[in-house]
Amino acid sequence: xxxxxxxxxxxxxxxxxxxxxxxxxxxxxxxxxxxxxxxxxxxxxxxxxxxxxxxxxxxxxxxxxxxxxxxxxxxxxxxxxxxxxxxxxxxxxxxxxxxxxxxxxxxxxxxxxxxxxxxxxxxxxxxxxxxxxxxxxxxxxxxxxxxxxxxxxxxxxx
Numbered sequence: 204x205x206x207x208x209x210x211x212x213x214x215x216x217x218x219x220x221x222x223x224x225x226x227x228x229x230x231x232x233x234x235x236x237x238x239x240x241x242x243x244x245x246x247x248x249x250x251x252x253x254x255x256x257x258x259x260x261x262x263x264x265x266x267x268x269x270x271x272x273x274x275x276x277x278x279x280x281x282x283x284x285x286x287x288x289x290x291x292x293x294x295x296x297x298x299x300x301x302x303x304x305x306x307x308x309x310x311x312x313x314x315x316x317x318x319x320x321x322x323x324x325x326x327x328x329x330x331x332x333x334x335x336x337x338x339x340x341x342x343x344x345x346x347x348x349x350x351x352x353x354x355x356x357x358x359x360x361x
Contacts, residue, residue: 210340212236215347228354231303234293235310235350236343238286242311243318243342245285250278260319272323274316286311306353314346 215233219226250257251268254275259266266273290307293299299307318338325333353359 210343212343212347227299228351230293230298231306231354231359232347232351234290234298234303235307235314236347238289238293238307238311239314239343239346240339241285241289242282242315242346243285243339246274246278246282246315249281250275253277253281259323260316261323271326272319272321274319282315283308283312286315302359303354306350306357306359309353310346310350313349314342317345318342 212233215229215236219229222229250273254268254273254277257266257268257270257273257275257278258264259270260272260274268275286308289311290304293307294301294304318341321333321338321341322335326335326338327333
């Protein structure tokens with residue numbers, strides 16, 4: 204696994220040192236990036252192992268489990284469970300309040316599905332630069348950004 208998938212969380216953590224008034228929002232971005240990664244991992248692994256019917260997210264046509272961009276009900280539910288666990292950890296560690304949990308869950312869900320769209324549309328021989336590591340990097344970046352954007356727009360703080 205590439206270390207670059209943790210860059211967004213690390214940047215949010217470091218930014219709290221320089222932007223103290225943004226700490227609550229940056230912590231939501233931090234937890235959202237980690238929730239996104241856990242959601243993606245749970246969705247991928249559970250979906251591959253237990254997904255009864257997998258569909259390509261761009262066409263909704265059946266595809267074999269493990270196909271880039273494939274989604275399944277089992278994988279999607281597992282991804283939501285993963286993001287719930289990480290959001291719960293964020294609350295338990297007092298990184299954010301219970302009010303921020305829905306934002307983190309939405310951010311992780313959006314980012315995980317966008318990652319499936321990117322995988323289905325970009326991970327092929329025409330786009331050799333779209334490696335799994337790069338797509339995972341974008342995944343956590345999107346999760347963090349959506350979490351921060353929701354926190355700012357809805358004025359949800361710790």
